[in-house]
Amino acid sequence: MSALALRDxxxxxxxxxxxxxxxxxxxxxxxxALVGKSGAGKSTLLSVMFDRWRDRGxxxxxxxxxxxxxxSVFHNVYMGGLSRHHGWYNLVTLARPFxxxxxxxxxxxxxxxxxxxxxxPVGELSGGExxxxxAARAIHQxxxxxxxxxxxxxxxxxxxxxxxxxxxxxxxTAVLAMHDVELALRFTDRVVGIADGCIALDExxxxxxxxxxxxxx
Ligand SMILES: Nc1ncnc2c1ncn2[C@@H]1O[C@H](COP(=O)(O)OP(=O)(O)OP(=O)(O)O)[C@@H](O)[C@H]1O
Numbered sequence: 001m002s003a004l005a006l007r008d009x010x011x012x013x014x015x016x017x018x019x020x021x022x023x024x025x026x027x028x029x030x031x032x033a034l035v036g037k038s039g040a041g042k043s044t045l046l047s048v049m050f051d052r053w054r055d056r057g058x059x060x061x062x063x064x065x066x067x068x069x070x071x072s073v074f075h076n077v078y079m080g081g082l083s084r085h086h087g088w089y090n091l092v093t094l095a096r097p098f099x100x101x102x103x104x105x106x107x108x109x110x111x112x113x114x115x116x117x118x119x120x121p122v123g124e125l126s127g128g129e130x131x132x133x134x135a136a137r138a139i140h141q142x143x144x145x146x147x148x149x150x151x152x153x154x155x156x157x158x159x160x161x162x163x164x165x166x167x168x169x170x171x172x173t174a175v176l177a178m179h180d181v182e183l184a185l186r187f188t189d190r191v192v193g194i195a196d197g198c199i200a201l202d203e204x205x206x207x208x209x210x211x212x213x214x215x216x217x
Contacts, residue, residue: 004056011044011047019048030189031168031176032188044197059080071121077137108139109136112166131153132155145171152164153179190202
């Protein structure tokens with residue numbers, strides 16, 4: 001995979017420009033945190049990246065998670081790999097999952113501490129549990145590039161760290177919008193600060209402290 005670039009990207013809602021013009025190049029193997037206050041344009045930038053880099057088959061973990069509440073945890077995670085199977089196989093799976101898929105997905109659920117909810121409808125889960133299901137679906141999808149919007153906002157402590165580790169290990173290249181700046185600094189290589197739809201800061205995480213990011217908020 002070659003480097004990923006945005007050149008003079010802009011986004012508008014109606015006549016109001018909320019992003020850009022903004023240019024950004026992402027090296028392969030880089031984990032990038034997008035930080036900035038609410039409304040700065042992080043989600044908008046992620047959706048521009050998703051559109052522009054569609055040919056790289058990015059996995060998207062949206063802020064609203066995009067889960068199907070009436071389906072089980074297993075089925076929601078399975079959906080990450082829908083395109084790997086024929087339509088008939090997916091239909092059969094809806095009624096009676098194949099053992100090999102259960103064996104593929106169960107270790108992921110165990111790793112994220114939600115294996116006991118495997119057959120529970122997602123609509124019956126807590127916010128943090130749903131977030132782990134969405135992460136498991138993104139990991140099950142596989143690929144080279146992950147775009148994640150606030151992937152650990154409903155978790156804290158060891159569970160948030162475990163999920164950040166799982167996502168950054170599964171995806172060699174990732175852009176993650178983050179509110180928790182301490183976690184962002186620990187789990188990413190580079191921090192891009194967004195303010196009023198523009199890049200206000202772009203530095204290697206190692207050179208930054210949480211204090212350096214305060215002016216963005
Ligand atoms: N559907 C929409 N229609 C009109 N304006 C929108 C829409 N979605 C977002 N905006 C505006 O675009 C700007 C950027 O929003 P965006 O959701 O990208 O911010 P964000 O940094 O992701 O915020 P948060 O951290 O709260 O998720 C904000 O001013 C927001 O009000």
